[in-house]
Amino acid sequence: MTRVRCRQKVCPLNERGTCSAVEIELDRDGECMTAEESVEEELKEELVEAELEDKWEEEDEDWDEEE
Numbered sequence: 001m002t003r004v005r006c007r008q009k010v011c012p013l014n015e016r017g018t019c020s021a022v023e024i025e026l027d028r029d030g031e032c033m034t035a036e037e038s039v040e041e042e043l044k045e046e047l048v049e050a051e052l053e054d055k056w057e058e059e060d061e062d063w064d065e066e067e
């Protein structure tokens with residue numbers, strides 16, 4: 001398996017300096033586009049999780065009000 005060095009320190013695919021992505025997409029300048037997509041996906045997941053947490057908290061409050 002080929003290993004690709006990762007220079008993106010904040011990329012979730014960076015595992016101790018090596019990229020863990022199955023496929024890597026580079027732009028014309030040789031910059032990694034996979035890292036940007038991964039960060040965007042991670043932010044979307046965090047947003048969804050936060051929305052779910054808010055929903056659960058609202059439901060908990062509704063239960064507390066009924067008692």
